[in-house]
Amino acid sequence: MKLAAFGDSITAGQYLQESDTYLHLLSARFGLEPINAGVPGNTIGQGLARFEQDVLAKRPDICIVAFGMNDHVNTAPEQAKTPLAEFRAKLASVVERLRAEGIAPLLCTISPIIEGDREAYYYNRHPEEWYRNPDGAQAWIDMYSEQIRDVAAAYEVPLADISLRWQRYVDEGGSLRDALRTTENSGVADGVHPTAEGQRLFAECIGEVLASRFPVQEMR
Template identity: 25%
Template sequence: MKIVCIGDSMTYGYRVRRSQVWTRLIEDKYGVKVLNKGINGDSTGGMLSRFYRDVVENRPSDVFIMGGANDLIMEVSLNVIKSNIATMVHQARGNLIKPIIGIQPLTEPDMAKEQWSNIADFYRINNQLLELREWIMEFSNIFDVRIVDFCGELNKRINQDNKYEIYLDGLHFTPRGNEMMLDIISPLLRGI
């Protein structure tokens, strides 16, 4: 089994040692080959443009697709994001690769505003991430696509007391946050 994980900084593991990123933790825990094709700052359009090179040419059994937050920061419409994700899912299936969609976690708006100045309204982004989550769940039901709901699961686990242990800067996760991501994806990996 080989998984390619295509995404943005949440996949790449922004400012976290390679050995502490959730994709690497999957390899270590399950002995599965994982290619991390996350790029800091990437959009779903960027992911789609490199999908053939980064995913199809690597001939994985599965592809994990997660993105959208950077699109929202750049004020790309939800319809464009949905189209890009749907296209990647269909391209994966057309190449006999099983798709998995990751639903991105919410930002921590106050912390993000402190660290990232005024690049975006993170409350708006969270509302749009929730809309995107709803669409992904609907899309996955219609097209029978596996999902990992980091958004919903982490929302249950993150609170005022532990948010500084989980978030580096309101957008990205600490090593502890990456461990939580591994914990959330683990049931899916046990079933593959």
């Protein structure tokens, strides 16, 4: 069976070895043929522009869909790259096109960020004052995750709730500073891209859904 992962830099595994990516971990766990269709910087609209070539033409059996991190980014005060309603419509379009081709979709919510301040992390690159309604970039990300949950429910699509899995990780004593790239672990005040530990969290969460909702078996 072929497993595609369609998304942005997090799916691509930017700054990591291929062996650290969630797609590699999942493919090794279940003995699946991986198709990495993650492109750094992509919004869901940019993903749709390459959807035919990068996903549909390769005929995967299952396609993980993981967008939203770039879509929520504000380009002006309270103006996201992809407005919320447009994001939902395009995500629904991806689900419909996958199903029309006989490919099973699996949606993912969005991992958290380290917001920081003007000196470091997210607000060093994106003006904090642009994210006031709702208050804060993480709150914007959460709105997009909620739309992903709604589409999954409306279309009865399996959902890997990455957002909730990472929250549980923190509640159990884990730190975002271990799961995301920081000055301590990479020399860069990133706070968005997962480390190998963060990719492991993705793989655990998605793997639970694959094992329970799809005809796959773990390799022994």
